[in-house]
Amino acid sequence: MAKQRKNTHLSGRARRENLAGYLFAGPALLGLLLFALLPILVSLAASLTDWNMLTDWTFVGLGNYRSLLTEDYYFWGSVKATLYYAVLSVISSNLVALTVALLLNTDTRLQGIFRTIYYLPTIVPAVAQALLWGWLFNVDYGLFNNILSALGLPPCDWLAGESTVIPSLVLMSVWSCGGSIVIYLSGLQSVPPELLEAVAIDGGGAWARFRTVTLPYLSPVLFFNVLMSMIGSLQVFTQAMMMTGGGPNGKSLFFSYYLYLKAFTDNQMGYACAMAWMLFLLIVVLSALFFRVFKSRVFYESGQS
Amino acid sequence: MKNKYPRRWLAWALCLLTLLSLTACSKDGAGSGIQVEQGGGGSQGGEQSGGGEDVTEITFCNWGDSEERKMFEEIFAAFEKDNPDIKVNYLYIPQGEYMTKLNSMAATHTMPDIGQMQEMSTMKWAKNGMYADVGELYESGQISGRLEAVTFDNTSNGTVGASYIAECYTLFYDRDYCASMGVDVPSRVEDAWSWDEFIDACIRLTVDVNGRHPDEEGFDPDHIKVYAISDFPAEMLAINNGGGILNSDATEIWMDREETIEAYQMVADLINVYHVMPNPASRGAIGGGNNVLLTGKVAMSYAGQYNLLWYKKYIENGTLNLGFGVGPVLKNYTVLTSGPIITVFKESEHKEEAMRLLEYMYDTDNIMGQVQKGLWMPSDMSYYTDEEKIDEWLSGGEYYTDEYRTAVVDVMRDCAVRDNMFKLYNYTTIYQVINTPLDQVWSGKKTAREVIVDEIMPKLEKEMQKEWAERK
Numbered sequence: 001m002a003k004q005r006k007n008t009h010l011s012g013r014a015r016r017e018n019l020a021g022y023l024f025a026g027p028a029l030l031g032l033l034l035f036a037l038l039p040i041l042v043s044l045a046a047s048l049t050d051w052n053m054l055t056d057w058t059f060v061g062l063g064n065y066r067s068l069l070t071e072d073y074y075f076w077g078s079v080k081a082t083l084y085y086a087v088l089s090v091i092s093s094n095l096v097a098l099t100v101a102l103l104l105n106t107d108t109r110l111q112g113i114f115r116t117i118y119y120l121p122t123i124v125p126a127v128a129q130a131l132l133w134g135w136l137f138n139v140d141y142g143l144f145n146n147i148l149s150a151l152g153l154p155p156c157d158w159l160a161g162e163s164t165v166i167p168s169l170v171l172m173s174v175w176s177c178g179g180s181i182v183i184y185l186s187g188l189q190s191v192p193p194e195l196l197e198a199v200a201i202d203g204g205g206a207w208a209r210f211r212t213v214t215l216p217y218l219s220p221v222l223f224f225n226v227l228m229s230m231i232g233s234l235q236v237f238t239q240a241m242m243m244t245g246g247g248p249n250g251k252s253l254f255f256s257y258y259l260y261l262k263a264f265t266d267n268q269m270g271y272a273c274a275m276a277w278m279l280f281l282l283i284v285v286l287s288a289l290f291f292r293v294f295k296s297r298v299f300y301e302s303g304q305s
Numbered sequence: 306m307k308n309k310y311p312r313r314w315l316a317w318a319l320c321l322l323t324l325l326s327l328t329a330c331s332k333d334g335a336g337s338g339i340q341v342e343q344g345g346g347g348s349q350g351g352e353q354s355g356g357g358e359d360v361t362e363i364t365f366c367n368w369g370d371s372e373e374r375k376m377f378e379e380i381f382a383a384f385e386k387d388n389p390d391i392k393v394n395y396l397y398i399p400q401g402e403y404m405t406k407l408n409s410m411a412a413t414h415t416m417p418d419i420g421q422m423q424e425m426s427t428m429k430w431a432k433n434g435m436y437a438d439v440g441e442l443y444e445s446g447q448i449s450g451r452l453e454a455v456t457f458d459n460t461s462n463g464t465v466g467a468s469y470i471a472e473c474y475t476l477f478y479d480r481d482y483c484a485s486m487g488v489d490v491p492s493r494v495e496d497a498w499s500w501d502e503f504i505d506a507c508i509r510l511t512v513d514v515n516g517r518h519p520d521e522e523g524f525d526p527d528h529i530k531v532y533a534i535s536d537f538p539a540e541m542l543a544i545n546n547g548g549g550i551l552n553s554d555a556t557e558i559w560m561d562r563e564e565t566i567e568a569y570q571m572v573a574d575l576i577n578v579y580h581v582m583p584n585p586a587s588r589g590a591i592g593g594g595n596n597v598l599l600t601g602k603v604a605m606s607y608a609g610q611y612n613l614l615w616y617k618k619y620i621e622n623g624t625l626n627l628g629f630g631v632g633p634v635l636k637n638y639t640v641l642t643s644g645p646i647i648t649v650f651k652e653s654e655h656k657e658e659a660m661r662l663l664e665y666m667y668d669t670d671n672i673m674g675q676v677q678k679g680l681w682m683p684s685d686m687s688y689y690t691d692e693e694k695i696d697e698w699l700s701g702g703e704y705y706t707d708e709y710r711t712a713v714v715d716v717m718r719d720c721a722v723r724d725n726m727f728k729l730y731n732y733t734t735i736y737q738v739i740n741t742p743l744d745q746v747w748s749g750k751k752t753a754r755e756v757i758v759d760e761i762m763p764k765l766e767k768e769m770q771k772e773w774a775e776r777k
Contacts, residue, residue: 020316023316023317023319023320024315026316026319027320027322030320030323030324052433053409053411054411054433054435073738074737139583139584157748160584160748161748162744162745162748162750246741247741247744248745249741249744249745250741250742253741263408264404264405265404265425265733266733266734269408
């Protein structure tokens with residue numbers, strides 16, 4: 001009832017303005033519909049078929065999902081590699097980003113320069129990053145092993161070692177956490193200095209100031225950054241594509257890369273679509289879990305949580 | 306006041322524009338979203354506007370780098386001169402994304418008329434009936450007489466064909482460096498090293514940062530300055546040893562034969578026991594492919610003959626004294642081959658014109674100028690048996706030395722073996738099963754026997770069963 005009345009109360013002008021609003025949003029909506037929603041639905045349909053992109057598809061029901069979970073040689077290994085990378089990279093890149101942001105937040109003379117320097121890696125394209133780090137990691141001639149050897153330490157296998165490949169890729173991801181640093185920095189700006197001062201007056205040290213004031217005020221930003229980096233790192237692709245080819249021994253066969261191989265190298269597009277939906281499911285479940293566990297611990301200044 | 310809501314007009318215009326640009330994405334017409342460049346020099350007589358007969362436009366696709374691109378433009382220009390009624394549009398796709406693009410075009414029915422196929426997917430596409438039938442061209446003898454080693458198996462979907470150019474693994478070496486180490490690399494199969502002689506040569510060629518060889522006291526395997534060899538294709542050595550991954554017509558699995566296991570272990574020993582070759586996984590920047598000798602980090606390199614295209618520049622300016630050698634012989638010296646086919650795609654609406662281009666490109670005389678740039682080798686048998694033709698081919702450049710004749714041309718004729726790419730529908734799936742666990746052999750964590758018997762064989766057997774089922 002109320003809704004109806006509201007509609008009839010709209011003046012001609014208001015209605016025209018509404019129409020204009022929809023029209024302005026039109027191109028974006030159209031794009032979303034055609035280039036996101038439609039392909040998403042098509043991929044759901046395709047995941048129930050044996051589509052190979054070359055010939056017509058046949059409906060196979062949940063067959064792709066079944067063989068993915070029970071027969072696939074690499075599925076679980078690739079889930080494991082992806083989760084391992086995600087956990088390690090989310091923790092370390094957020095820790096580093098937060099630490100750097102805290103340091104950059106102090107008043108120093110060269111603040112602007114430091115902020116620029118730490119942000120710079122973010123604007124290096126992913127492919128260029130991969131090539132650059134490929135050189136740094138090179139076992140025989142790379143910079144890292146040269147440093148180790150100068151320190152009298154044995155060389156590391158980096159990308160060539162089964163146990164070192166993921167930590168190496170995480171190291172590389174930490175290098176380009178400039179985006180998170182900027183967000184943390186802006187979060188730090190909103191921490192009220194008078195509260196920090198109050199703790200200081202009460203005799204609280206740096207740690208107490210951080211724990212009782214900075215961290216609660218930063219928690220929404222922390223929540224956002226961790227969630228976004230988790231979602232991003234679960235979709236890690238470029239490093240495997242450019243640097244490792246999924247090796248050694250499939251230890252960096254990330255889910256998205258495996259999916260890509262299935263689709264475009266093995267011509268199993270239907271199967272790859274099923275994989276994409278599994279990844280989507282995984283991300284949804286993990287995100288929901290994350291919300292459940294941490295949302296209540298986020299502190300909002302307005303008192304809403 | 307008439308223009309009270311100018312933004313509404315703007316909004317309508319925006320929406321219309323979006324719709325318009327979307328219609329441009331449809332598959333017909335020039336705006337097909339595919340970037341096509343005009344083939345050849347462009348304006349030979351007989352353009353559409355010139356009146357007279359109509360010009361049919363066909364699209365040709367392939368991959369390659371900028372040098373190769375130029376070569377194809379030359380070929381198309383010459384073809385268009387002879388065939389004024391056909392215009393070739395050249396669709397160039399970077400190699401790394403070639404099959405991604407081609408598969409997407411197949412899925413959206415926007416295939417070019419004619420193009421090169423990547424070897425790994427050639428059989429799969431044949432199985433799915435993606436090619437026009439070229440059987441007649443082969444049967445009539447117009448494009449027959451190819452090296453057996455670059456022939457794709459026939460399928461129920463008609464003739465797949467043979468490569469229009471050929472490639473084989475070639476042992477390139479840095480002549481100056483090898484001479485300075487007192488190593489004479491053989492260039493004839495008759496003079497080839499035994500395995501032990503090969504190891505000896507490799508040890509003399511490998512030095513660490515302190516100038517010590519692997520057999521010397523105090524040699525530091527963690528800091529090697531020059532490796533003897535960049536890579537050794539283990540499958541090739543296995544066939545050399547009388548084994549292989551599959552038998553020659555891919556009807557039996559030979560992966561777990563003693564000869565095969567032994568050869569795989571020999572390659573692993575080059576890395577981990579003798580320290581004369583880098584671990585493939587760690588090779589990274591020194592690469593296994595193009596230009597690797599130019600880095601000065603390796604003395605010899607087993608790589609595709611096509612590397613000559615890039616090496617020749619350095620031969621000509623004196624940077625590199627390139628040699629062509631023959632590797633060690635176990636039982637029968639073997640090199641694996643590659644070479645793409647050119648095919649007319651089934652969906653082409655200009656099959657007749659496309660076939661004419663196909664026939665043109667399969668005539669080696671028409672592409673001899675490009676072959677002689679070093680990228681390709683001819684795929685017709687006559688260029689390996691007919692002395693006159695061999696002379697004609699090898700008169701193309703100073704880099705075609707006597708060594709090239711014996712270590713590349715003769716080797717291709719006598720020792721070339723078809724790669725499994727030419728035989729298997731599911732090549733990529735099968736080789737993933739083989740190559741993934743082998744990393745443990747190269748890193749020295751496990752022996753070839755353990756990995757092949759325990760990890761590869763169960764999966765390989767399963768995958769080959771599927772492959773054989775599809776053959777029926």
